[in-house]
Ligand SMILES: Nc1ncnc2c1ncn2[C@@H]1O[C@H](COP(=O)(O)OP(=O)(O)OP(=O)(O)O)[C@@H](O)[C@H]1O
């Protein structure tokens with residue numbers, strides 16, 4: 680499978696804190712990579728750098744063979760890399776459907792003060808995404824009324840509207856019950872498979888990692904301490920001690 684995302688010697692410090700410590704990383708098309716690591720290990724920082732939200736002090740990010748270091752998040756989304764956030768970033772006073780419509784016009788660069796959101800979107804595509812993430816029944820609900828699990832799914836659905844080749848999800852199951860975690864992951868993986876989207880997801884729950892990842896990268900102090908199959912990384916004594924706390 681072809682190389683989709685690559686970083687070379689990616690570094691970033693915040694004062695004395697080394698949040699990214701010379702990270703060399705590769706992701707191939709079709710992978711489902713789980714990123715694990717203790718709080719503050721640098722997982723979100725890595726995502727922020729790759730998606731253009733934060734500039735590294737040094738190093739390179741390549742996406743699909745092109746250097747994208749320093750490009751804006753908008754440019755990076757248009758190249759095919761999207762993300763969801765640790766805390767869902769929704770338009771709280773919009774309905775579920777309107778949020779997806781906004782994402783759709785963002786992809787098509789059509790948004791202006793006079794854009795008619797529903798006319799600017801393909802309603803069949805919208806219905807399909809709503810169906811995929813199980814939110815069709817709630818499409819006219821205001822976001823502020825959604826429980827956390829459905830907010831997470833909507834945040835991801837908004838990313839899917841951008842039709843990314845790579846979707847990076849920062850803790851898609853945080854803040855929900857154990858049972859709900861599994862149903863969110865089932866919905867998510869089905870949607871990603873259908874759209875043939877490669878994915879990275881940050882996850883603290885080992886059961887979820889075992890069940891859904893094809894590969895695991897473990898972060899310690901801003902660096903990738905292990906990167907291999909779930910079986911190998913989760914059985915690594917250093918990772919068990921420093922990351923999993925067992
Ligand atoms: N904008 C910032 N300014 C200063 N320090 C920051 C900033 N962003 C991150 N950090 C620090 O960099 C380190 C890595 O943070 P990061 O958010 O990447 O960790 P994380 O692995 O995502 O943690 P969590 O599991 O809690 O989400 C932490 O020590 C954090 O406090």
Ligand SMILES: [Mg+2]
Nearest residue numbers: 722723724765
């Ligand atoms: Mg984080």
